[in-house]
Amino acid sequence: MRFSGTLGDLNVMPPKSGSPTDAAERVTIQDVAKAASVSVSSVSNYMNNRFHRLGTETRTRIATAIAELDFRPNQAARQLKTGKARVIALVVPSIVNPFNGQMVFSIEQAAVKAGYRVHLCNTMRDPKLEKEFLDNLAAIGVADLITIAPLNTRRGYYSAWSDLSIVAVDANRLDLKLARLDTVNLDHEAAIGMAVEHLFALGHRRIAYVTDPLITHSRVMRLSGFKKAMKDRELDDSQAVVLERHQSAxxxxxxxxxxxxxxxxxxxxxxxxxxxxxxxxxxxxALGLLATFRSAGIAVPKDMSIIGVDDAWISQLSFPALTTIRQPIEAMAAAAVESVLKPSAAPTSAGSDTIFLPELVIRDTCAKPQEEVATHIRKRRLE
Amino acid sequence: MRFSGTLGDLNVMPPKSGSPTDAAERVTIQDVAKAASVSVSSVSNYMNNRFHRLGTETRTRIATAIAELDFRPNQAARQLKTGKARVIALVVPSIVNPFNGQMVFSIEQAAVKAGYRVHLCNTMRDPKLEKEFLDNLAAIGVADLITIAPLNTRRGYYSAWSDLSIVAVDANRLDLKLARLDTVNLDHEAAIGMAVEHLFALGHRRIAYVTDPLITHSRVMRLSGFKKAMKDRELDDSQAVVLERHQSAxxxxxxxxxxxxxxxxxxxxxxxxxxxxxxxxxxxxALGLLATFRSAGIAVPKDMSIIGVDDAWISQLSFPALTTIRQPIEAMAAAAVESVLKPSAAPTSAGSDTIFLPELVIRDTCAKPQEEVATHIRKRRLE
DNA sequence: GCAATTTGGTAAAACGATACACTTAAAATC
DNA sequence: GATTTTAAGTGTATCGTTTTACCAAATTGC
Structure with a gap:
């Protein structure tokens, strides 16, 4: 099923066993100090922006020496000394989920902007994998953690890593029961409220809600948002379908x-x-529903309107294109990064909650309910 | 658009200003040595599997001490000494592309299995971003790089980082012109060959091929595979549509x-x-084509058959479900990781090429061509 | 039975930065 | 003018490993 071959003759460069970029001599802070005729300490101060300890003259000398030698401080050494790495650990069930993928992408972009790199862990919601990852964080000097959509049954789970600065996206502090925790969330109830309102305005009165098991904060809140929004309009909120956890979860x-x-x-x-x-x-x-209805001959949106939440990029792709409620992913990612990196406030505080407002994106899967149905309902309501 | 609030009263744990997990005293190799009453060197030897330097007795003593103290070697220190970090740098245009997402996911899984972690960089094909990322690799002691679908115009681009062990997925050594490079590829020509054969067997004779600009190895090879397969069957290969680079590329x-x-x-x-x-x-x-045809009233597969390549998970999702050529992503990811971590062979060799065979996945977007068209073509061929 | 080797083990010098404790000269204060 | 303060800069211990060189005892060869 697979060939492997070594094509030795493709060597495009002459052998040159000599030394082109040979030992690739790493340039150290000592080299810089020597080149600039200053002490290592001064170079170190320069590197750490402690300019008040430096005169303008030495400052420029160091600057040119650094530029000339292309000095890049050895992060391992720095880390060994300071105990901190400029790395954010990122725990996510799986980036293959397109929403998570976009979130991870945006978090990585935001982290890079802040001079940090990202250590990724796809946990597949396997506690063992996650624990192993978290346990090793200290060993590599990582102090910052962003976790996306953790299980809401994980009471106190993260307490074991209390020395980490933790931010949870799509999570509730009460669920996690962690002393210090920042959260970043969509206003899930408002999101579903917008969906209900959109459908209501179109004339729908019998609205169902479909969710998989309530294993995360968002799942719980969106369901409760559905019930609230329905009750507010004096509609029947009993058609909420909570599915069993699927085998291949x-x-x-x-x-x-x-x-x-x-x-x-x-x-x-x-x-x-x-x-x-x-x-x-x-x-x-929503896309799964859409595909299934269509192959069963139920027309969307004529016979059935469908609306999703997330506005993952994938939802433009269906036919008809999916109407959905957008999460401001980039802004949320930026908030998560900012939050995890900000110097921890008063240690007495329990952390902050940042909540983002969703946005309705109207595409083609929602329409007025069909005549007959509409009249049928109208009749029922009049009785 | 966004609220932020500090809910100080949600502190679920008693203040306990004392020391629960307080200073979190890191346990070092010295502590282990002391606990086991052996020298640090022996513990180090143990940690690095140099068991031939150890007696059975000391060996067990060290083992128990490590277990008792839950010792995890400080990677920064280890790295400082050895110059190597157990980290694989992973460069990818964007994980949001579902195929890349799956590839990155599988690479991460394989890396973890090998005791490595993954440093992710979404380059968006921005050379500046990529350069910055690569430049910093040395500083953090990363020696292994996997790059996915690099531009095939990047002759010699990676030569600047010749001290890295580089594996390119979806790339050609001749394109990159790098002294030492391993590649992992699908047999792209065979993939398209299978697609052509599938359609041919169904009776199709007028087959078009659609690609975006030929900026990567796979794009070039799949097109050439198309032409070859068509010529082999004495069919017209002129209907290959190479599109301009899209604005939003x-x-x-x-x-x-x-x-x-x-x-x-x-x-x-x-x-x-x-x-x-x-x-x-x-x-x-393929999905873009599918969606557009359907909204234009061209029935798939009745009026038009469509086949894709990748078998990204997303392709099961369309209606009709997409027939496609599968890449064995997990195997390819494993090969890439294995390849990048294997001790470099004779420095004279130019590296290895590992090629994987694709697999036809038949779903619902291909059917026999319509009667009229089929006869029409049959006539033409007889003339 | 003595040299040569093997086996099991240790001490101590790195690795490359940071940070603490110092020094010195100049400026400010009284 | 004596004293204190500030500014600018340096020497060196230190972080926690790995690794080299070295050593002693046990085993082997002859």
Whole structure:
């Protein structure tokens, strides 16, 4: 199934066993000090922006020496001394989930801007993998952790790493029960509220909600947001379908999310009276519903309106393109990075919660409910 | 647009200003040595599997001491001494591209298995970002680099980092012109060959090929594979559509790939005589084509068959589900990691090329060409 | 039984930065 | 003018490993 071959004759450079970039002599702070005729300490001060300890003359001398030698401080040495690495640990169930992928991407961009690098860990929600990763953080001097969508059953889980500065995206401090924790979240209830309002304005009255098991903060809050928004409009909120955890829940692709949608489709179609619209916990489930309805001959949006949450890039891709509620991913990523890097405030404080407002993105999967259904409902409401 | 609030009263743990996990005293190799009543050297030898230097007795003593103290060697110190970090640098245009996402995911998994961690860099194909990342690698002691789908115009680009062990996935050594380089590739020509054969066997004779600009090895090889496979069957290979680079080529989402497909759809529909089937460079483009055809009323697969390449998880999601050529992502990721970590062979060798065979995944976007078209073509061939 | 080797083990010098404790000269204060 | 303060800069111990060189005892060869 696989060939491996060594094509020795493709060597495009002459052998030159000599020394082109040979030993690649690393230039150290000592070399710089010598070149600038100053002490190592001064160079160190320069490197750490302690300019008040330096005269303008030495300062420029050091600057030119650094530039000439292309000096880059050895991070291992620096780290050994200071105990801190400029690295953010990033724990995520799986970047293959497109929303997580975008979030990780944006966090990496934000981290680089702040002069940090990112250590990635796809946990697949496997506690062993995650624990191992976290346990090794101290050994490599990492002090900052961002975790995305941790299980909400993890009470006190992160307490074991209390020396880390932790920020959780899509999580609730009460769930995690951690002494110090910052969180970054979408206003999930508002998000679903917007979805309900959009459908309501279109004329829908029988609205279902589909979610996979309530294992994260967002799942809990979106469901409760659904119930609130329905009650506010005096609508029946009983058509909330919470699915069993799918077999392949730990599969690589989060394609299982789509499976969830597939499974849900029949459940939803069986609801009586049949809803005219569905709100999905996220775009993946919405897409799964969409695909299944279409292959079952249920037209979207004519027979059924569908709306998702996230506005993962993938949702533009379906036909019809998915109407959804957008999370401001970049802003949330930036907030998470900023939050994890900011010097910890008063140690008495429990941390901050940053909440972002969602945005309705209207595409093509929502329409007015069909005549008959609409009149049917109108009749029922009049009775 | 955003609220931030400090909920100081949510502190769920008693203040306890004392010392719970307080100073978190890091346990060092010295502590272990003391506890086991042996020298530091012996512990070091133990940690580095140099068991031939140890008696069974000391060996167990050290083992228990390590377990008891939960000793984890300080990687910074180790690195400072050895100059090497157990980290693989991973350069990728963007993990948001689902295929890249899966590849990065699998590489991370393989790296962890080998005791390595992954430093991620989404370059967005921005040379500045990439250069900066690579330049800093030495400073953090990283010696191993995996780069995914680098531009094939980058002759000699990586020579500046000749002290790295470099593996390129989806790249050609001749393109990169690097002294020492291992590559991991799909057999791209075979992949397209399989696609052509599948369509040919279904009865298609007018087959188009759609690709975005030929900026990577795979893009070049798949196109050439298309031409070869068509010529082998004495078919017209002129219907290869190479699109201009799309405006948003550097967009976050690689959603532009879908745009490419969208743009291509009209070009393809305008081809005369109109092809009965299209092979897309990858699944993203195929999905773009699919979505566009369907909204234009061209039925897939009745009026037009479509086949992609990659079998990114996303391709199961479309309706109809996409027929495609699968890349064995996990195996390729494992090969890349193995390759980058293996002790470099004879320095005279130019490296190895590992090539993987693709696999046809039949779903629902390919069918026999329509009667009329089929007869029409049959007639033409008989003339 | 004595030299040569093997086995099991140790002491101490690095690795490259940081940070603490100092020094010295100039400036400011009284 | 004597004393204190500030500015600018340096020497060196230190972080926690690895590694080299070295040593003693046990084993082997002849």
């Amino acid at each position: 730990l599969d690589i692709a989060d394609a299982q999310m789509v499976e969830v949608g597939r499974d849900a489709a029949s459940d939803v179609a069986a609801l009586s009276p049949r809803p005219t619209a569905i709100i999905a916990f996220n775009d993946m489930i | 550097l967009d976050i989402a690689d959603a532009q790939m879908v745009e490419v497909g969208r743009d291509a759809a009209s070009d393809v529909a305008a081809l005369s005589p109109r092809p009965t089937a299209i092979i897309a460079f990858n699944d993203m483009i």
